[in-house]
Amino acid sequence: MHHTPMTALREDRVLFILRGDDPDAVVEAAEATWAAGGRIVEIPLNSAEAISTLDHLVWRIPDGCFLGAGTIRRPEEVALVRRIGVSFVVSPIATRELADACREHALVSVLGAATPTEIYQAWSWGADFVKVFPAPSPADMRRLRTPLDDVPMVAVGGVTFSNVRDYLDAGCVAVGVGGSFYGAGPLPAPGGGAGGWGGNRTDEVKERVWALLETIRKR
Secondary structure: OOHHHHHHHHHOOOOOOOOOOHHHHHHHHHHHHOOOOOOOEEEEOOOOHHHHHHHHHHOOOOOOEEEEEOOOHHHHHHHHHHHHHOOOEEEEOOOHHHHHHHHOOOOEEEEEEEOHHHHHHHHHOOOOOOOOOOOOOHHHHHHHHHOOOOOOEEOOOOOOOOHHHHHHHHOOOEEEOOOOOOOOOOOEEEEEEOEEEOOHHHHHHHHHHHHHHHHHHHO
16 A cells, blocks of 8 residues: 555554754654654754754655654745655644645645634645644543544644543544653753663653554554
């Protein structure tokens, strides 16, 4: 089967969001995530040196895995990251211009919304997925899904090991996990001594990714 970011997100049901103050740490975390089976990695544009990080990682994407750019807010940013070579974009907002730019540049779009009106607008403008951010409780997500059950929603913000199944069972097509999942706060610099990045930290990321994927697969 030919995989795209759309099919991978629907199958894996999780998007890994890597934001950090040290680009080397972000690169290592992305590679550790891919190595552990997490196929869909997003680097937000407001991460440190995000453009050079994306430019570096795009040449290291394993077969069947995908790299996207997050915190995209303007059409010109869509064009920029398309030139770098990412395959999807994620935004905290949704505008018609943003949706059009994603379509024009053949990028899968995960556009942000919070209210029923915003969610429906993002979907009607052509978003491939609607990022519900900040995600309400799983119970409130279920209520949102009831009148908008044809909209593929991705819950982002507040998703943890303990509630990930609740969000998916509430009808979300996928979830996004970021800072709290990777150990809260910015990723430490490589080789930073106690608590810093290094072999043990890489192993920790892999173990977290494995555990989350296993939790998601459970029924």
